[in-house]
Amino acid sequence: MTVPAPPRPAPLPSTLPTDRTLVMGVINVTPDSFSDGGRWLAPDAALAHARTLLDQGADLLDVGGESTRPGAERVTPDTEQERVLPVVEALAAQGVVVSVDTVHAATAAAAAAAGALVVNDVSGGLADPGMYDVVASTGVVYVCQHWRGDPGTMDRLTDYPRGVLAGVEAELAQRLDGLMSAGVARHQVVIDPGLGFAKTHPQSWELLRSTGRLVQDLGLPVLVGASRKRFLALAADPARATDPLARDSVTAATTALAASAGAWAVRVHEIPSNLDAVRTASLWKDHR
Numbered sequence: 001m002t003v004p005a006p007p008r009p010a011p012l013p014s015t016l017p018t019d020r021t022l023v024m025g026v027i028n029v030t031p032d033s034f035s036d037g038g039r040w041l042a043p044d045a046a047l048a049h050a051r052t053l054l055d056q057g058a059d060l061l062d063v064g065g066e067s068t069r070p071g072a073e074r075v076t077p078d079t080e081q082e083r084v085l086p087v088v089e090a091l092a093a094q095g096v097v098v099s100v101d102t103v104h105a106a107t108a109a110a111a112a113a114a115g116a117l118v119v120n121d122v123s124g125g126l127a128d129p130g131m132y133d134v135v136a137s138t139g140v141v142y143v144c145q146h147w148r149g150d151p152g153t154m155d156r157l158t159d160y161p162r163g164v165l166a167g168v169e170a171e172l173a174q175r176l177d178g179l180m181s182a183g184v185a186r187h188q189v190v191i192d193p194g195l196g197f198a199k200t201h202p203q204s205w206e207l208l209r210s211t212g213r214l215v216q217d218l219g220l221p222v223l224v225g226a227s228r229k230r231f232l233a234l235a236a237d238p239a240r241a242t243d244p245l246a247r248d249s250v251t252a253a254t255t256a257l258a259a260s261a262g263a264w265a266v267r268v269h270e271i272p273s274n275l276d277a278v279r280t281a282s283l284w285k286d287h288r
């Protein structure tokens with residue numbers, strides 16, 4: 001028996017696979033991201049890394065110019081655009097499906113004009129009141145992530161009186177109301193539980209475990225961003241768990257589970273093992 005595919009956002013090219021969870025590769029054009037800060041800050045380095053991820057089979061790439069790790073320094077939209085726009089433009093010109101990871105409406109608009117088809121907003125619109133209008137007017141696919149506070153305060157905002165799943169679903173439903181009121185179409189929206197954003201490590205595990213529930217309850221495609229995050233250290237080799245790169249095998253394991261639960265896409269730093277994981281999940285489902 002074939003399990004129904006998760007809902008898919010539009011508009012995205014029909015060349016993207018429809019028979020499995022998509023693999024979104026991360027390009028952090030930042031000096032300070034937690035797992036790869038500074039490595040791809042120069043546009044040439046970012047583009048060379050993008051080529052590697054594409055050759056390895058990434059379906060789409062997420063380009064970000066501001067680190068969102070706890071306590072990270074905020075950047076102005078101008079600085080962010082200086083970092084990401086040359087990369088977005090060059091990739092889009094090559095026909096790559098590009099997502100821009102930004103909480104700033106101005107950067108989202110500029111990236112959409114440069115060819116980005118997806119805006120990935122970790123704040124779900126809370127950081128910039130102009131974001132939903134940009135999503136409505138450009139027609140991009142919008143990844144609406146759950147967060148609270150900001151990178152400076154989020155680690156303290158982990159109180160969910162009705163449980164983390166109910167809390168996240170209720171707050172995402174509010175974000176959806178805001179998006180619909182701004183004229184965004186439902187098919188443009190992808191939701192993301194925001195693993196590690198205003199979540200304790202057990203709460204992130206609970207949300208990851210609830211991927212299937214999120215898909216069902218909100219009826220929207222779900223993006224899962226677990227890659228290399230600190231909460232994965234609970235499952236990693238204790239001798240190496242503080243090294244983000246040592247969490248890649250745990251990341252791939254969570255990718256297989258999330259894909260099996262119906263995730264639309266996983267956002268990951270390392271492609272080959274995650275691509276294997278989504279293919280494994282696909283075969284697992286098809287041979288049920």
Ligand code: PMM
Binds near residue numbers: 226
């Ligand atoms: N996590 C990070 C950055 N952007 N976007 C989405 N949609 N979901 C996430 O979980 C997410 C994100 C932080 O990780 P990084 O510093 O490795 O990019």
